[in-house]
Amino acid sequence: MENPAAPPAPPGAGPRIPLAALAAALALACAYGLSLGLRRAASRGSHQQPTPEAWFETSAPSSPALVAQGRALFLSSCAHCHGADARGDEGPDLHRVEVSDRYIANTITHGIKHEMPSFKRKLGAEDIARLTAYVRSLD
């Protein structure tokens, strides 16, 4: 039974902090759920495979030689849509793309429905790594 003579709890005391932490966790969980749903919808639309993200995902190691090889491949396979300078033509500008290396490789591999062909049969994993290094080098 509550003691009427007891002094009122000071502001910020009691179960407020755990409840606030719970609300914060719930908000993040909702955002994550929305993110998953949107990514699944986007991957269905572009027949790409969903690529789970990892915290602190690093870029694949690159080198000037790899970038140069990627540039040669780009000119033979991609420049007719993206332009020789990759500034965009029929396809979009590829400078400073804000997506992960895996996303770039995935897009090259599987293409984008009604927008970009799949290069799965034309290019091997090493070629796609070279192209990814080149696209990543475009600042």
Place this chain on the structure above:
Amino acid sequence: MNPEGWAKMHGATVHFPIALILCSGALDALGSFLPAPATRRGLHAAGYWTMILGAAGTVPAVVSGLVMSRGVMLGHDTLRLHHLFAWPAFALIVGLAAWRSLASDFTAGKAPAGYLAVAGVAALLVMAAGYYGGEMMLGH
């Protein structure tokens, strides 16, 4: 709506929570140090409402941001930096609003030091997320 439309929507919605959250922390901090009780009560009441409205404003900002990036929670390069500050800021803002809703009696006295410290961290995170958001929009 296409991604460009959602990007505009993100820009249109994100500035309200930024302004309100920064104001809320400043008002509560000021209200804790001023001696006049009436002024203190007024500042804490303003701090309460700006925090609640700021937290409510994060919902359209987060939803438009997620839709414009097609569900990318982290991304790469500048987008990743933006997200590494924005998500902790979002969590802290919702937590602060919940804390504040449960402890609206700040008007009776000083805001708890812990609350002010967390609000300060949230404000710093919001500013950093806003900085990298601006980098993406204007840095190209």
